[in-house]
Amino acid sequence: MNKIEHIGIAVADLQKSTILYERLLGTNCYKTERVESENVDTAFFKTGENKIELLASTSADSAIAKFIEKRGEGIHHIAFDVEDIYTEMNRLRKEGFTLLSEEPKKGADNKLICFVHPKNTHGVLIELCQEIK
Numbered sequence: 001m002n003k004i005e006h007i008g009i010a011v012a013d014l015q016k017s018t019i020l021y022e023r024l025l026g027t028n029c030y031k032t033e034r035v036e037s038e039n040v041d042t043a044f045f046k047t048g049e050n051k052i053e054l055l056a057s058t059s060a061d062s063a064i065a066k067f068i069e070k071r072g073e074g075i076h077h078i079a080f081d082v083e084d085i086y087t088e089m090n091r092l093r094k095e096g097f098t099l100l101s102e103e104p105k106k107g108a109d110n111k112l113i114c115f116v117h118p119k120n121t122h123g124v125l126i127e128l129c130q131e132i133k
Contacts (some may be wrong), residue, residue, distance in 0.1 A: 001088070005129045006044075006051035007129035008068050012076060016074075018043045021054060033108045039120075042108045043071060050101070053079075053108065077115070079127035081086050085112050088128055091130040 011017035018029050021043075031044040039062035043054040044046060057065035067076055082088040085104045092097065098117040107113035107129065116126040 001080040001082055001128075003037050003081050004050075005079040005127075006053045006075040006109075007075060008053045008055055008079060008127065010064050010071075010076040011054050011056050012068055012073055014041050014043055017054050017056070021045055021052065025052070029108065031087060034058065035106075035108045037105050038063065038107070040108075044109060077125040077127045080112075082130050083129050085114060085128050085130035089114055096120070104128075104131070 007041050009017075014032075018032075019089055022028055023044050025047050027045060027047060028094040029043045029045055033044075034040070035042060038055075039057060039059035040055045041058055042056075043065075045052040055064050057068070059065065064076065089099055089104070097120045100115040100117055104114045107127075110132050111129040113130075114128045116128070118125045125132075
């Protein structure tokens with residue numbers, strides 16, 4: 001794993017939360033995107049080398065909707081940049097980690113993604129991200 005790629009924050013209202021984070025961070029949202037495979041709308045912010053991704057559900061049965069229902073709004077995941085997501089997924093499986101998908105999916109921001117089950121990481125949902133070239 002190379003670096004933290006972004007921190008994902010679950011929000012109930014993307015428009016209101018985008019305004020709040022623009023005020024908080026002192027910068028504009030640079031990108032919004034719908035990710036059909038995850039049933040979410042996203043908004044991205046960058047401060048220096050750091051990125052924040054806001055995630056709002058587009059479906060009542062999405063993972064984000066369930067997360068907010070159970071825990072409320074807040075930090076949802078930490079994403080790590082990887083060179084080769086397939087190699088990293090195989091390494092983690094061999095180390096005994098449970099992945100939430102057998103193959104990577106297309107995620108937001110031109111990335112292939114895969115999540116590591118939080119039961120293996122002390123309750124923290126970890127996302128692997130590889131830029132699609």
